Amino acid sequence: MKKLFNGLLALTLLIALPASAITLKDAQTQGLVGEANSGYIAVVQESSPELEKLVAEVNSKRKQEYAAIAQRNNIDIAQVAARAAEKLEARLSKGEYYQDNLGRWQQK
């Protein structure tokens, strides 16, 4: 009975772990990812599979949202993303990273 219980516990942990993967906010506060000048996020220095996954997920969701706004206003998605980049940079907390116009990482 105890073995079964332990097995179940291990199984739940296995299923629950991916959900507790690093969040965007954590990654930003820790300086792992930053706001790129494109309106999307990017890894600042050292990459890892977990970070890559986060970046890809967040960016694809962002792209969807930008596309919806672009379509509603009949403008190019790049224009929406560029505007978002400016606004996102302004919203960052002190110490978080953003990319300047020349693509260099800057700390706010």
Next chain:
Amino acid sequence: MQSGIFKQAALCLALLSGSALMAACTPTIAVQAPNEPITVNLNVKIEHEIRVKVDRELDDLFEDKEGIF
């Protein structure tokens, strides 16, 4: 008496030539419809409105989707 008439005549002549000169100098103002300023103004206005609208939609988006912004 005689000189008074001459003076008057001279004055009249001076006034006449003066007015003639003035008439010659009257500037002519030609009003010409400009070619495209209305379109340009309209574009600026629309672009501004879209920018404001996009900004507002982005702000809402940042609030709604905190996980990805």
